[in-house]
Amino acid sequence: MKKGNLKLMSLLIAGGLIVGGCGNNNDSKDNNHENHEHQESMEHDHSLHNHGETAERDITSNNGEIKGDLTQVLNHYFSLNEQLVKDDASSAANVSEKLTASLKGFTGFGLSEDEQKEVDEIMESAIENAEHISENADKIDHQREHLISLSIDVKDLIAIIGTSQKLYEDFCPMANDNNGAIWISNKEAISNPYMGTKMPTCGKVNRIIN
Amino acid sequence: MKKWLKKIAIVLVVILVGMQFIPTDVNQQEEIPKTDFRHVYNVPNNVMSILQTSCYDCHSNNTNYPWYSNIQPIRFLMDKHIREGKEELNFNEFGSYSDRRKKNKLKSIIGQIKDEEMPPLSYTFMHGNTHLLQEEKIKLIEWIINLKFKKTKKQILIIGAVMPITFSRHNHY
Numbered sequence: 001m002k003k004g005n006l007k008l009m010s011l012l013i014a015g016g017l018i019v020g021g022c023g024n025n026n027d028s029k030d031n032n033h034e035n036h037e038h039q040e041s042m043e044h045d046h047s048l049h050n051h052g053e054t055a056e057r058d059i060t061s062n063n064g065e066i067k068g069d070l071t072q073v074l075n076h077y078f079s080l081n082e083q084l085v086k087d088d089a090s091s092a093a094n095v096s097e098k099l100t101a102s103l104k105g106f107t108g109f110g111l112s113e114d115e116q117k118e119v120d121e122i123m124e125s126a127i128e129n130a131e132h133i134s135e136n137a138d139k140i141d142h143q144r145e146h147l148i149s150l151s152i153d154v155k156d157l158i159a160i161i162g163t164s165q166k167l168y169e170d171f172c173p174m175a176n177d178n179n180g181a182i183w184i185s186n187k188e189a190i191s192n193p194y195m196g197t198k199m200p201t202c203g204k205v206n207r208i209i210n
Numbered sequence: 211m212k213k214w215l216k217k218i219a220i221v222l223v224v225i226l227v228g229m230q231f232i233p234t235d236v237n238q239q240e241e242i243p244k245t246d247f248r249h250v251y252n253v254p255n256n257v258m259s260i261l262q263t264s265c266y267d268c269h270s271n272n273t274n275y276p277w278y279s280n281i282q283p284i285r286f287l288m289d290k291h292i293r294e295g296k297e298e299l300n301f302n303e304f305g306s307y308s309d310r311r312k313k314n315k316l317k318s319i320i321g322q323i324k325d326e327e328m329p330p331l332s333y334t335f336m337h338g339n340t341h342l343l344q345e346e347k348i349k350l351i352e353w354i355i356n357l358k359f360k361k362t363k364k365q366i367l368i369i370g371a372v373m374p375i376t377f378s379r380h381n382h383y
Contacts, residue, residue: 121308121309121310121311122310124308124310124311125308125310125311125314128311128314129314141325142321142325142327145317145318145321148317149313149314149317153310
């Protein structure tokens with residue numbers, strides 16, 4: 001009985017946090033804007049936290065040199081995000097299986113020893129994340145949790161390998177339990193895979209990858 | 211009709227007895243390897259003991275087998291848990307993971323505990339002492355968060371969402 005109450009309380013409070021962080025009228029664009037201004041003040045925390053959490057690469061470190069073909073990996077990754085925007089966990093799982101295969105099939109070229117080592121580590125992590133997403137067709141929250149790390153993997157992979165596509169690094173301050181999370185997109189318009197149909201346009205472009 | 215039932219009973223007994231001869235895995239290792247979690251981070255005793263009681267049985271090379279683990283099909287299920295658990299995360303080998311993977315794992319540990327996915331019900335059901343109490347969850351999550359990044363207001367909120375009563379004073383939203 002007491003335990004049930006505790007659970008209910010935590011749900012209520014967690015719910016309260018989400019609503020509080022997001023504003024109530026999510027469909028209104030103006031409101032979303034206000035929201036982001038509101039979040040802006042905390043932005044500094046995020047960048048700090050992101051750096052502490054991952055050995056992230058500077059995405060501009062690649063001077064236009066292309067060291068492998070990421071097209072297939074990226075296409076599957078984008079399509080995975082599209083499914084998660086639609087809250088479609090089972091399609092996301094299917095796509096992620098293809099993503100896993102394309103990650104496993106990827107080979108870079110002209111990489112230095114250090115770069116190769118880093119690519120191997122990124123691949124190990126990305127494959128693990130992608131496998132989890134495909135194995136959890138019934139748990140969209142779990143899939144999204146792994147998308148957080150997978151997106152960082154993809155971003156770092158692009159930084160080393162390079163791409164000819166124009167891409168966007170997007171950021172949602174509410175994902176990852178309000179700690180914020182990034183994702184990579186090939187469209188300028190925000191389409192948020194973490195929030196799904198609840199708030200598909202929540203987020204902003206962090207930077208453009210050319 | 212009665213003959214029928216008797217036949218089924220005999221078949222069941224034969225199967226159960228036969229099962230006891232299924233070969234079993236033994237997941238035991240005395241020595242704690244250098245790559246163990248406790249050598250990677252400075253793990254306080256109270257956190258370490260939680261990990262050892264509730265996680266190490268399936269997530270390390272050393273399982274503390276209870277007496278009924280010698281009975282099939284219990285052992286069969288347990289072996290499966292251990293095989294899968296170690297593949298996912300092995301605390302004994304944590305030090306050999308890349309930094310990227312370590313961070314992923316720490317993050318997943320928080321997520322799994324918070325969502326009550328771990329330890330799994332099918333395991334705590336058989337091994338009652340491994341069930342994580344609310345205060346143990348908080349201790350563990352709080353420690354990992356402190357380890358992962360400087361605690362900001364937001365991270366306190368994560369803990370707040372797990373245990374609103376204790377941490378409600380931090381909820382400024």
